[in-house]
Amino acid sequence: MHAAVCALQAERPRHAITVPLIAQQAGVTPSTVYRRWGDLTELLADVAAERMRPDAPPTDTGTLHGDLCAYAEQYLEEMSAPTGRAYLRDVVASADPGRPAGRCDTYIRAQLEIIVARAQGRGERTPRVGEIVEQVMAPMMYGILFAVTPIAYPDAVRLVEAILARSTVLARSTVPAGAHPAR
Amino acid sequence: MHAAVCALQAERPRHAITVPLIAQQAGVTPSTVYRRWGDLTELLADVAAERMRPDAPPTDTGTLHGDLCAYAEQYLEEMSAPTGRAYLRDVVASADPGRPAGRCDTYIRAQLEIIVARAQGRGERTPRVGEIVEQVMAPMMYGILFAVTPIAYPDAVRLVEAILARSTVLARSTVPAGAHPAR
DNA sequence: GAACTAACGCAAAATGTTTGCGTTAGAATT
DNA sequence: AATTCTAACGCAAACATTTTGCGTTAGTTC
Numbered sequence: 001m002h003a004a005v006c007a008l009q010a011e012r013p014r015h016a017i018t019v020p021l022i023a024q025q026a027g028v029t030p031s032t033v034y035r036r037w038g039d040l041t042e043l044l045a046d047v048a049a050e051r052m053r054p055d056a057p058p059t060d061t062g063t064l065h066g067d068l069c070a071y072a073e074q075y076l077e078e079m080s081a082p083t084g085r086a087y088l089r090d091v092v093a094s095a096d097p098g099r100p101a102g103r104c105d106t107y108i109r110a111q112l113e114i115i116v117a118r119a120q121g122r123g124e125r126t127p128r129v130g131e132i133v134e135q136v137m138a139p140m141m142y143g144i145l146f147a148v149t150p151i152a153y154p155d156a157v158r159l160v161e162a163i164l165a166r167s168t169v170l171a172r173s174t175v176p177a178g179a180h181p182a183r
Numbered sequence: 184m185h186a187a188v189c190a191l192q193a194e195r196p197r198h199a200i201t202v203p204l205i206a207q208q209a210g211v212t213p214s215t216v217y218r219r220w221g222d223l224t225e226l227l228a229d230v231a232a233e234r235m236r237p238d239a240p241p242t243d244t245g246t247l248h249g250d251l252c253a254y255a256e257q258y259l260e261e262m263s264a265p266t267g268r269a270y271l272r273d274v275v276a277s278a279d280p281g282r283p284a285g286r287c288d289t290y291i292r293a294q295l296e297i298i299v300a301r302a303q304g305r306g307e308r309t310p311r312v313g314e315i316v317e318q319v320m321a322p323m324m325y326g327i328l329f330a331v332t333p334i335a336y337p338d339a340v341r342l343v344e345a346i347l348a349r350s351t352v353l354a355r356s357t358v359p360a361g362a363h364p365a366r
Numbered sequence: 367g368a369a370c371t372a373a374c375g376c377a378a379a380a381t382g383t384t385t386g387c388g389t390t391a392g393a394a395t396t
Numbered sequence: 397a398a399t400t401c402t403a404a405c406g407c408a409a410a411c412a413t414t415t416t417g418c419g420t421t422a423g424t425t426c
Contacts, residue, residue, distance in 0.1 A: 014278065015222075020413070029375055034414065036373085039198075086278070092328050093276040095197060095269070102331040134322040134342075141329070142321035145275050148285040159317075166349065203382065212406055217383065219404085 001026045001033075005047045014086055019043070038096075045094030048087040049103040058111050064119035064126055065164055071115060072136055072156040075108075080144050080151065088145060108137055127167045135163045184209045184216075188230045197269055202226070228277030231270040232286040241294050247302035247309055248347055254298060255319055255339040258291075263327050263334065271328060291320055310350045318346045 004026035008017050019040050023030040037043040058071045078084045091100045112129045119126045127135075136159045143151025187209035191200050202223050206213040220226040241254045261267045274283045295312045302309045310318075319342045326334025 018413070030414075031376080031416085032374060039414085089276055089278070093272055095272070099331070101329045105329040105331055133325070135318065138322040138325035139317040141325050142316070145328075146284045146288040146324070148282070148288055201382070213383075214385085214407080215405060222383085 001028075001043075002047050002050055005043065006051075009083075009086075017044075041090075041093055042096055044090040045096065045100040048090040049100035051087060052091070052104050052107055054107055054111050057114050060118060063122075064115065064124045065160065067115045067118065068132070068136065068160040068164070069157055071111060072140065072160055073153060075137070076140055076144075076151065076153065076156045079140075085144060088141070092145070105133075109133060112137075125167060127163050131167075132163060136160055184211075184226075185230050185233060188226065189234075192266075192269075200227075224273075224276055225279055227273040228279065228283040231273040232283035234270060235274070235287050235290055237290055237294050240297050243301060246305075247298065247307045248343065250298045250301065251315070251319065251343040251347070252340055254294060255323065255343055256336060258320070259323055259327075259334065259336065259339045262323075268327060271324070275328070288316075292316060295320075308350060310346050314350075315346060319343055 001022070004022050005017075008021060008025055017040070019033050020030045022040075022043070023033050026033075033043060037046065058067055061067050061070055079088055091104055094100045109129055112132050116126045116129055116132070136156075139159055140151060140156060143155065184205070187205050188200075191204060191208055200223070202216050203213045205226070206216050209216075216226060220229065241250055244250050244253055262271055274287055277283045292312055295315050299309045299312055299315070319339075322342055323334060323339060326338065
């Protein structure tokens with residue numbers, strides 16, 4: 001079923017995708033879709049959330065700075081494109097208590113968790129995952145979904161460097177100078 | 184027409200609102216609605232964006248800290264409620280080039296502009312509006328739209344105090360000590 | 367092995383959406 | 397002031413989608 005939706009999304013604009021079409025593509029009747037998902041909105045939200053599930057751990061560049069930049073930039077590139085924005089819209093549009101949007105949040109945190117754990121394993125000082133979500137991912141999401149002047153590649157780097165600079169400053173005031181590299 | 188939508192939203196769940204219903208409430212025919220807005224999604228997005236237009240300047244508490252807290256808390260209270268979340272969803276769901284979501288961003292920045300200008304008029308040092316959007320409003324939006332553990336009242340205060348603390352720190356390194364109060 | 371459950375297909379009914387055509391009200395032009 | 401033009405609307409028919417009742421089937425439990 002998810003495959004059917006993806007196939008149609010690849011060849012038609014969003015507003016031209018209907019439940020009967022999906023049903024036909026998937027070889028079932030529309031009533032099956034309606035009974036399982038309720039309506040088109042929920043189905044698309046479910047598919048979009050599933051598509052956002054990471055298929056691999058974030059790339060390991062050797063430094064926290066590199067890992068965060070790579071992750072943020074890849075996410076931005078994916079979600080600021082028309083296709084990605086449509087996924088985000090579909091995910092947010094759902095009013096389901098199953099909360100496809102919540103799954104996105106979970107996926108993001110899981111990836112960041114890996115990056116942070118790796119950095120700590122290398123002895124790097126790191127912000128908490130919640131802080132990264134708040135100060136890097138959230139502004140990017142806002143930029144993608146709301147901002148009139150769209151957010152761009154360098155902004156992602158700036159956000160990452162800002163939070164790293166802050167955690168360094170904080171660190172300097174709580175641990176002896178020189179206990180860890182400047183970045 | 185907007186009044187008709189609001190009236191229906193006040194007495195029915197979101198999924199029970201249809202174009203023919205709105206048309207009847209507004210005393211027009213459905214075709215009028217379809218021709219003007221295209222579909223229900225766009226109409227709801229338009230109405231939701233309009234409802235977010237501020238009807239008054241932000242309350243003046245006498246300090247930047249107080250103004251920002253008041254604004255952030257009022258916004259959070261409004262948008263984290265089921266009704267407000269529905270507005271946000273409707274706004275984001277639109278794929279219109281007219282970008283109802285962009286209007287929200289504009290409204291927010293306009294209100295923050297007022298708060299910042301007032302603070303500067305009092306001689307307070309302030310973050311830029313863009314920074315406040317990025318570090319206070321964006322995390323709140325993310326919390327409302329995505330987070331599994333919902334964002335709450337104290338978080339808004341924390342976000343405001345964090346950005347003010349940062350701008351104070353920055354200030355200390357670029358202007359003579361004592362040139363402005365600690366907060 | 368029989369009863370139960372959940373999910374599905376089918377088809378009809380209900381509801382929502384699109385479109386062509388005629389009308390009207392207001393603005394612009396002469 | 398009369399005329400033309402335009403944009404928006406109502407109406408109604410054609411069309412598409414959504415909902416629902418009923419019968420069937422596959423898988424599960426007792």
